[in-house]
């Protein structure tokens with residue numbers, strides 16, 4: 522091979538590698554998405570039972586729906602948080618016969634985020650919104666008290682993270698569960714008054730039926 526051909530071949534190889542890397546990059550999470558990974562407890566880490574079925578939807582989701590668990594109340598240690606997640610999954614999966622825990626993710630008082638159904642998985646926390654939202658649970662009864670500040674900070678961080686990673690739209694709308702479902706006090710009177718001050722909370726509920 523002549524020197525000229527070697528140069529051409531090398532340049533072609535370099536441009537092909539660079540194009541391939543770019544293409545792979547389109548589907549990979551941006552590097553800034555990694556920053557919360559150490560705070561997210563995967564399903565296997567909290568001992569989740571497998572879902573009975575699982576359907577996905579195309580993101581990014583346009584809505585975040587905020588919930589409280591009512592029962593169980595706030596848990597502060599990792600072992601209590603794992604127990605709470607299993608208790609909620611058992612209620613939803615075994616007693617109510619749903620395919621899995623209803624929520625997309627849960628914030629617990631040990632400072633971690635627990636994976637529920639996960640991003641872009643159709644959930645069961647708010648009819649009409651299950652295939653277009655992140656159902657975010659804060660574990661505890663927030664009827665008369667607010668969640669610990671650390672839990673609320675983590676919830677806000679997690680919402681920001683969801684936007685940065687492309688799972689939630691930049692112009693997302695945040696609702697409390699009671700706004701989209703009649704007959705529930707969720708996420709509790711005290712906490713509902715608080716989330717009205719959070720970014721992207723909206724009073725008016727769009728008719729999406």
Ligand SMILES: [Zn+2]
Nearest residue numbers: 588589698707
């Ligand atoms: Zn709720």
